[in-house]
Amino acid sequence: MSATSGPWSVALRRLRRDRVAIGAAAAIVILALAALLAPLIAPYPPNAQPDIVGMATLPPSGAHPFGTDVFSRDVLTRVMYGGRVSLGVAVLSIALSITIGTAYGAVAGYVGGATEAAMMRLIDALLAVPRVLLLLLALALWGAVGLPALILMLGLTGWFGTSRLVRERVRALSRGEFALAARALGASHARVLWRHVLPSALTPVIVAATLGIGNVVVLEASLSYLGIGVRPPNASWGNIIQEGSEQIASGWWIALFPGLAILVTVVAFNLLGDALRDALDPRK
Amino acid sequence: MRRLLAARAAQAVVVVAVVATVVFALIHLAPGDPFGAALESGRVSPEVRAEWRARYGLDRPLAEQYVRWIGSVARGDLGWSFSRNRPVAGALASALPNTLVLMGTALLLSIALGIAAAVLQAARRGSLVDRGSSALLLVFYSMPEFWLGLMLLLAFAYELPIFPVSGVVDPVMHEYMGTWGRFVDRVRHLALPALTLTLLLSAAIARHQRAALLDVARADFTRTARAKGLSPRAVLLRHALRNSLGTTITLLGLMFPALLGGAVIVETVFAWPGMGSLATSAIAQRDYPLVSATAIVGAVMTVAGSVIADVLGATADPRLRDA
Numbered sequence: 001m002s003a004t005s006g007p008w009s010v011a012l013r014r015l016r017r018d019r020v021a022i023g024a025a026a027a028i029v030i031l032a033l034a035a036l037l038a039p040l041i042a043p044y045p046p047n048a049q050p051d052i053v054g055m056a057t058l059p060p061s062g063a064h065p066f067g068t069d070v071f072s073r074d075v076l077t078r079v080m081y082g083g084r085v086s087l088g089v090a091v092l093s094i095a096l097s098i099t100i101g102t103a104y105g106a107v108a109g110y111v112g113g114a115t116e117a118a119m120m121r122l123i124d125a126l127l128a129v130p131r132v133l134l135l136l137l138a139l140a141l142w143g144a145v146g147l148p149a150l151i152l153m154l155g156l157t158g159w160f161g162t163s164r165l166v167r168e169r170v171r172a173l174s175r176g177e178f179a180l181a182a183r184a185l186g187a188s189h190a191r192v193l194w195r196h197v198l199p200s201a202l203t204p205v206i207v208a209a210t211l212g213i214g215n216v217v218v219l220e221a222s223l224s225y226l227g228i229g230v231r232p233p234n235a236s237w238g239n240i241i242q243e244g245s246e247q248i249a250s251g252w253w254i255a256l257f258p259g260l261a262i263l264v265t266v267v268a269f270n271l272l273g274d275a276l277r278d279a280l281d282p283r284k
Numbered sequence: 285m286r287r288l289l290a291a292r293a294a295q296a297v298v299v300v301a302v303v304a305t306v307v308f309a310l311i312h313l314a315p316g317d318p319f320g321a322a323l324e325s326g327r328v329s330p331e332v333r334a335e336w337r338a339r340y341g342l343d344r345p346l347a348e349q350y351v352r353w354i355g356s357v358a359r360g361d362l363g364w365s366f367s368r369n370r371p372v373a374g375a376l377a378s379a380l381p382n383t384l385v386l387m388g389t390a391l392l393l394s395i396a397l398g399i400a401a402a403v404l405q406a407a408r409r410g411s412l413v414d415r416g417s418s419a420l421l422l423v424f425y426s427m428p429e430f431w432l433g434l435m436l437l438l439a440f441a442y443e444l445p446i447f448p449v450s451g452v453v454d455p456v457m458h459e460y461m462g463t464w465g466r467f468v469d470r471v472r473h474l475a476l477p478a479l480t481l482t483l484l485l486s487a488a489i490a491r492h493q494r495a496a497l498l499d500v501a502r503a504d505f506t507r508t509a510r511a512k513g514l515s516p517r518a519v520l521l522r523h524a525l526r527n528s529l530g531t532t533i534t535l536l537g538l539m540f541p542a543l544l545g546g547a548v549i550v551e552t553v554f555a556w557p558g559m560g561s562l563a564t565s566a567i568a569q570r571d572y573p574l575v576s577a578t579a580i581v582g583a584v585m586t587v588a589g590s591v592i593a594d595v596l597g598a599t600a601d602p603r604l605r606d607a
Contacts, residue, residue, distance in 0.1 A: 124295065125302035128590060132545030133563065133582040137307060140567035140575045141314035218428045222549050225430045226564055238428075245434050245553070249442045259431035266426035 007203065007280060014279035021275035027268040031261070035083030044074040046081045047233050057251040067253035069243060079258050082235035087265070089151055089230070090216040096155025098209050101162025106201070108163065109170030110193050120167065126160045132222065139228040150229060154216055162208055169201035203280050210273035214266035221262055237262050285598060292594055296587040303583035304357045307576045308350055362577040367569035372577045375562060380581070382452060383558030387547050389474060390481035391536075397482065398489025399525075399532070405490070406497040407520055418494070424487035429546045433480040433553035440476060447476050450555035477554040481546055485539075492535050496528035503527075530601025537593025541586045548582075 015021045034041070043064075044050075055072040058064055066075035108119040138153055139145060145153070173179060174197045182192045217237075223229030224238025225245070232239055237258040244255025337343050341352060356363070362372040401421070405414045424432075441449045448454065452473050453466070461469055500506060501524055509519045548560030555561065559578055566574035 121298065122302065125299040126306075128299045128541060128583065128586050129303050129306070129579075130541040130544045130548075130582045130586055132548055133579045134306070136548075136563055136567060137575050137579045138310055138314075140570065141310055141572065143315075143570075214426060218426075221428050222430055225428075226549070226552060226567075228567065241431055241434065248434060248438050252438050255431070255434050255438075259428065259435070262428055262431065263423065263426060266428075267422060270422060270426055 007282065011276065011279040015275060018275050018279065020271055021279070024268040024271035024275065027264055028272065031083060031265055031268075032087060034080050035087050038077075038080040038084060042074075042077040042080045044077045046077060046235065047073060048077075049073055057247060057254075059251075060253050066257040067251065069240075069251070069254050070247055075240070075254055075257055078235040078240055079237065079261050082237045082240050082258060083261060085147070085230050085234060085236040086217055086220060086238070086262070089147065089154065089220050089236070090213050093151045093154035093158060093216055093220075094209050094212050096151065097158035097212070098162055098205060099159075100155070101159030102166050102198070102202070102205060104159065105163035105166030105168075106170050106193060106198060109167035109201075110174050110189070110197070112171070116167070116171075120164070123160050123163055127164075131157050131219070135219075135223060136226075136228070139223065147230065147234075150220070150223075154220065158212065158216065162205060162212075165204045165208055166201055169204060170197055173197045173200055207273055207277045207280065210269055210276055214269035214273075217262055217265055217269075285595075288594065288598055289591075292591045296591060299587050300357075300580070300583055301354070303580055304354055305350075307579055308353050311572060311576065312346065312349075357580060362580070363573035365566070365571055365574040367566060367571035367574065372573050375574060376559070376577060376581055379558050379562040382556060383547055383551070383560065386474065386477055386481065386551070386556060386558060387543060389478045390485055390547075391543070393478065393482040394486035394489055395536075398486035399493055399529075401486065401490040402493035402497055403520065403525060405494045406501065406524070407517070409498065418491075421487040421490050424483050425491060427484060429480060429484055430549045430553050432483060433477065433550050436476050436480055437553065448473050452557060477550050477556050480550050480553075481543070484546060485543060488539060489532060489536070493528065493532050496531050497524050500524040500528045527601070530597045530603070533593050533597040533600060537590035537597070540589035540593070544582055544585060544589075 015025075038046075049071045052072050055068055056070050058068040058072075060067045064074050064076065066079060069075055069078070104119070104123075108116045134157055135153060138157075139150075142149065170193070174193070179192050179196055182196050183189075187195075220229050220236065221238030221241065224231075224236045225242045227239075227242060230236035230239055232243070240258040241255045244251065244253075244258070247254050334343075341349060344352075360373070362376070364370075365372045365375050368375050401417060405417055408414050437449065440446050452470065454461075454469050454473075458466060458469055497520070501520075505527075506519055506524055509523050510516070514523075544559075547558070548563060550556070551558045551560030552564050559581065563575060563578040566578065
């Protein structure tokens with residue numbers, strides 16, 4: 001990946017000319033900075049309830065651009081802090097599912113034969129299970145889980161598609177001449193797979209991961225909305241919307257703004273993922 | 285076609301078996317026993333607890349419990365729901381039709397809407413209409429379903445009170461309506477949840493169908509059709525659309541788990557008494573037999589959906605017949 005005309009540098013050059021990709025990346029950077037720097041730049045402390053009687057459910061104003069919620073907390077502040085949880089959970093769980101999916105797919109694609117067939121049958125079956133129902137069941141059984149367990153569950157239910165992608169690429173590449181040449185030079189199977197096959201097999205994985213982040217942001221928000229994802233008083237975009245849904249008739253702003261944050265995030269990751277796929281496409 | 289059906293049926297059995305196994309593993313990996321809150325209070329003595337465990341076979345070796353579990357799933361015996369105090373099968377039977385109505389309506393509307401949008405876009409590729417609607421579709425495609433549902437609720441049930449807020453029928457007046465009135469009442473209650481799912485699903489279908497149409501537009505046979513003098517409209521509708529429909533139907537089969545998951549969440553937003561509401565209330569009450577049964581029925585529905593999609597796809601496109 002160090003060569004200057006490798007697929008990654010070509011893709012980067014293409015992306016820099018793509019105005020949609022630049023815009024999407026900028027939106028992601030702004031959202032991530034707003035979340036990361038929340039303790040420094042948020043207008044109020046995260047769970048401050050200045051006046052639960054007089055300042056509850058105030059509409060958007062100069063002092064509270066996103067309004068206040070039923071506990072008189074500033075919604076903008078909560079959306080910024082919620083972003084830390086929502087984006088953090090998404091990035092970490094995607095990292096986990098990419099790792100598992102790549103390892104599983106690489107092994108299946110490299111060994112081939114009956115082992116591969118059995119491994120991929122299992123994936124077919126797992127892909128047919130509605131992920132939401134599986135997560136509902138797991139979260140129902142474990143009850144109140146912390147963030148690490150939530151990330152683990154999202155990661156463990158998100159790698160099936162990745163393993164399919166990797167297996168397909170590894171299968172094609174490991175039968176290529178360069179892999180055979182490396183074997184002939186005395187490289188072990190592990191080394192051929194790790195040094196020669198995997199780097200080229202990872203391109204579709206990066207695209208899938210980018211698109212997947214948007215998916216997981218929505219999934220975590222849905223679970224938190226159902227009350228079994230991120231739990232209060234920790235803010236996540238999903239549970240702010242859940243609180244807002246109870247006030248929907250009297251305080252629309254509480255549910256609106258975190259939803260817009262999710263929407264911008266997911267649109268940006270989808271646009272960036274599409275742009276990345278086009279940029280990495282050698283046929284163009 | 286018969287070979288395809290046999291192969292898919294065998295796969296379906298494997299899928300349901302895997303799901304049943306996963307559910308079994310989850311239940312036994314989870315802390316506590318499946319009675320959960322029901323026997324956790326201090327008032328229940330260890331002896332009573334042991335007796336209950338024995339009555340439900342929880343003191344048996346794990347392997348034996350597993351075989352019995354798989355056997356009961358295979359027989360369709362899903363156990364007893366603690367929270368509803370009725371057989372799980374009965375609770376599911378009253379919820380399932382509501383979910384099927386919601387999903388079926390959304391599916392039909394979004395296939396029509398999604399394909400129509402894609403044809404319009406492909407006919408004017410690169411135009412303002414194409415780019416504008418692509419952007420709009422991406423926005424809907426990226427929306428969390430529960431948030432879109434809430435916003436539609438806010439707009440069309442609270443701000444402009446056109447549609448009811450929740451439920452399948454008017455809880456008081458429905459009894460006193462005539463046949464036509466009852467039908468209208470049902471449609472008005474169905475409108476917002478179905479619209480929520482339709483907007484999201486049609487966006488996904490349109491995005492895929494547009495790409496498929498443009499792929500086919502480059503194929504040799506479409507050039508031949510143009511060369512022999514057919515109008516662009518005829519080529520698009522009669523040749524390109526027909527050739528690209530198969531992949532869209534296959535996509536629908538693959539999207540079925542997501543559609544079911546979406547329906548589960550939309551149901552809770554609109555208090556639609558289907559599988560989703562059943563699952564979420566079962567979770568709140570820690571009613572494990574009911575939760576695991578919804579997961580298994582969900583898997584069965586998914587598998588059935590993907591088999592139907594494969595058969596329809598193979599009917600529409602002979603190239604998909606040998607899989």
